[in-house]
Amino acid sequence: MKAERLFQILGLVDESLIEEAVSASSPAAVQRRPSWVRLLAAAACLAVICAGAWGLWQSNPGAGTGSPGDAALAGGESGGDGHSPGTTFLSYAGPVFPLTTAETNTRLTAGRTVTWDFAPGSYEDGSPRQWGAQVTDSYTLTNPADGSVTVNALYPVSTSWLDFPELNAAVTVDSGGTGFSVLSGGYAGGFQDAGEPDGSTWNLAPPDEWADYQALLADGEYLSRAMEETAVPEVPVTVYQFADFAAPHEEYNAATQAVTFTTDPEATTVLSYGFNGMSWDADRGWCQYSYFVPDGVRRETKTKILIVLGDDIGDYVLQGYADGGCDQEIDGVSCTVTRRETTLADVLDLLCRAYQAEFEQFSLGRGQESPFRYLSQAQYQGLVWQLLEQYGLFSATPKDRYSDGRLDEILMEALSQERVLYLSFPVTVPAGGSVTVAAAFWKAPSYDYGCSGSENVGLQGYDLVTALGSTLELTDQTAALVNTDTIEIVRQNLGFDLENGVTQVSLDLAEPHYYLEIRPLEGSSQRRACGSSTGASLASFTSSGPVSRRPEAALGGRPRGLPAPGSPDPLCVQQGTLPERTANLVPSPHQPHRPAVPPKLQGRPISTQQAAGHPLPRPGTGRASGPGPAAFPAQRGSGPVTSPTPGETRRWGTATGSRPPTPPGSGRCRGRHKPHRS
Incomplete structure (x- = not known):
């Protein structure tokens, strides 16, 4: 062998x-x-693949070989262990995780406030763009001990190395900016077949619900491996x-x-x-x-x-x-x-x-x-x-x-693979005192592809986990929304009531998972091409690439404009193919070597060998x-x-x-x- x-x-x-x-x-x-x-012959088959992704999801959602989560879905609602009622999207962005530390038994307690800022961005031409949210996750760390405690704080984010710069992550300690290094966890997903239920492992199966991350992080082994040096x-x-x-x-x-x-x-x-x-x-x-x-x-x-x-x-x-x-x-x-x-x-x-x-x-x-x-x-x-x-x-x-x-x-x-990255920075909490720590970053939403035929097209989903993977003793947690004039809440289990001005709620520490699903109000929606998360049309990609306006890097700032060229199309991730610049969809001199998908393979994910x-x-x-x-x-x-x-x-x-x-x-x-x- x-x-x-x-x-x-x-x-x-x-x-x-x-x-x-x-x-x-x-x-x-x-x-x-x-x-x-x-x-895949991506340019010729983009709409076919997108429709196939929806069809496969309807018939066999979450079917991945070795993927942590395999919850069964019915009518857009989900059930099963570790999954609260809510939409399981075709493209899942991962939850907002709680702060943790490299050390155990620190005796530190923490109060937490998570804020989603939905202030709209804009396209290059100045038209409004409602996509994603700026998240600020703030903690008050308290040390009840007689001596000061220094810990290596770790703030987890679900992303890929390719997408990480787009988060514009920033960390503050007592309102002062601080530097951080980044620890890398391994690939967070599994593998799946190429459309035939033959047990093969040709395609990637990234996490598609919060329970996948629950299975990944619960025992602490994932973080332990992330802190190890690999030679x-x-x-x-x-x-x-x-x-x-x-x-x-x-x-x-x-x-x-x-x-x-x-x-x-x-x-x-x-x-x-x-x-x-x-x-x-x-x-x-x-x-x-x-x-x-x-x-x-x-x-x-x-x-x-x-x-x-x-x-x-x-x-x-x-x-x-x-x-x-x-x-x-x-x-x-x-x-x-x-x-x-x-x-x-x-x-x-x-x-x-x-x-x-x-x-x-x-x-x-x-x-x-x-x-x-x-x-x-x-x-x-x-x-x-x-x-x-x-x-x-x-x-x-x-x-x-x-x-x-x-x-x-x-x-x-x-x-390009989805993983959990940890922003690592030192924090010293004086004896009997408190320190405020905050992480701010842009959070992409979970969503369904525009051409999928799903009733949830246009929804943007956000997840929050209250204690998963954290070593801190979390004493209270609060969730808040700001700049909500351009959105409406479609589904949630948080308790916000925008019509009556309820934009801040206390969370139940016994509830492991909260979800929020919003829809941009008319006039603030994102213009999106079928199968594209960027909002640019396919024609704009095949010319000079989508325009991008740099996000502000300051704490509390938010990115505006489109993801820059080179960011992976979520469709590619969903299908398990390699992310490449969408500009590569322009026919090349080698087009004869990328034949169209055979008719019998249309309408479902396939490997390139089949294509x-x-x-x-x-x-x-x-x-x-x-x-x-x-x-x-x-x-x-x-x-x-x-x-x-x-x-x-x-x-x-x-x-x-x-x-x-x-x-x-x-x-x-x-x-x-x-x-x-x-």
């Missing part, structure tokens, strides 16, 4: 754990994993780096380079970065990785790396093709290949730094902040390793989503059309290409007498490609 061998490489193998993992999963599912091509192990690897690209782009605007080799799947594991396509035969070890040759025009990484764990790949063949289908061979495609021996920690450091540079160059919109302002490289590399270890090829039971070893998804989703016309192979069926050769035979008078020795660099072009071998069988094993997304 590949996972067992990887554990042995790491020196972490435990035979009892390996046997337990084997009994819990199909060996074939571990050894034979489908292709990793999963990019990437020094596993020995062999790295093949591709550079100095050349291709006849004037004739072939999607020119592609492929590298082909054979391995022993039981002795070799290959991770990749920067490659757009892959084909392989698991039984015979035949592999082909391919990428669109960088042309200086497309936004894509020039970092192309294969990382080999275990036995080296040996000889390989390079060949150029007219496009990503890898059917028509062409000359004039060349690159430089450098082989070196290093460690996994070293190469992940290289890739994470390269990804940060490319992200900040290509993916940040006008005025948008980089998450790396708050996220250190050490943290980022730790999050990437966590995904590899928990869900990727270093897991005993890797998820289908990451089972191919493609690091592009993992580096991206370490930023590209490739049915998902089931465990045990293999991936290629025929068995691959045990070694590369010489063809047309040319022998196989030999690998460079450590430190040696060679420049390879498309030699006339060299071509990747075609596996014998019923047909050619084709690479499956997608346009690269920075």
Whole structure:
């Protein structure tokens, strides 16, 4: 088993754990994993997917493999353990959490006041925009002890690293601003199938109700792991780096380079970065990785790396093709290949730094902040390793989503996945005294997509939990609303009465969860495209991207304008696909390699492999059309290409007498490609 061998490489193998993992999963599912091509034809299928999301939600709400919450819904109301009556939205923004501390048994007591400020924002043209609320969560910490108490205060927020800068979070202690660092919890959701109830784990299943966070945080383990430092192990690897690209782009605007080799799947594991396509035969070890040759025009990484764990790949063949289908061979495609021996920690450091540079160059919109302002490289590399270890090829039971070893998804989703982040700052409470602590941030609402057909379209939902995950002794809690002239309350269990001026209420500490659902009054509503949270039309995205006005950063300020380009479309998160700039929906030169969704797949979430016309192979069926050769035979008078020795660099072009071998069988094993997304 590949996972067992990887554990042995790491020196972490435990035979009892390996046997337990084997009994819990199909060996074939571990050894034979489908292709990793999963990019949806988003521009062509946006409305179809949105309608499909609603249909799936109606028929099977919260159906996620490994997702914490699976409450059954009926008529928009929900029931079951830990879920108060209220709407379960298609896009869930998470609750407002209470303050906690890294220490336990602090003896500190706390009174709490949570305020939602619904002052409307505006679009760039000055028209009103009612979307989200500015939240101020204030505490009076009291120390009854004879000596002062210093704690490391932790304020949790549900978000992703990609979205965190948009919160404009601020912390004050006794009305004075204070700095904070950010601790990162792991991915908060689970995984789900691609539309067929087959137990597969192709798609993400982010939390979809407050009970999911209740299951995640209740025992304290999630926070404990967030406070631990994660280091990437020094596993020995062999790295093949591709550079100095050349291709006849004037004739072939999607020119592609492929590298082909054979391995022993039981002795070799290959991770990749920067490659757009892959084909392989698991039984015979035949592999082909391919990428669109960088042309200086497309936004894509020039970092192309294969990382080999275990036995080296040996000889390989390079060949150029007219496009990503890898059917028509062409000359004039060349690159430089450098082989070196290093460690996994070293190469992940290289890739994470390269990804940060490319992200900040290509993916940040006008005025948008980089998450790396708050996220250190050490943290980022730790999050990437966590995904590899928990869900990727270093897991005993890797998820289908990451089972191919493609690091592009993992580096991206370490930023885009929903998680709980903790604003960390010190607080000292004097003996017998009190200190006021407040956290302020912009809170996006939960909502249903505009094209879903749901009766709750236009509603904005907000959740509050009273004690979940907190170490403080909370003595009283109050909720308040301000600037409510542009909203109406549709559903709640808080007790506000806007008509009679009741905008402040006391909360019952025995109630774990409160909810508030509002609707903007006519004239203040957000203009929203189908499936989009930004309020911009699809046409505005496909031109120059939506405009954005920077939020005020001061305590009590609120963001105005639209989320900046580069923020994930909640539709993508709901479907479990990777967030990408919506501007990428503009047809590219590679449009022929993003065919429309087959009719039989319309109306429900699908994987990109299905969207590209490739049915998902089931465990045990293999991936290629025929068995691959045990070694590369010489063809047309040319022998196989030999690998460079450590430190040696060679420049390879498309030699006339060299071509990747075609596996014998019923047909050619084709690479499956997608346009690269920075």
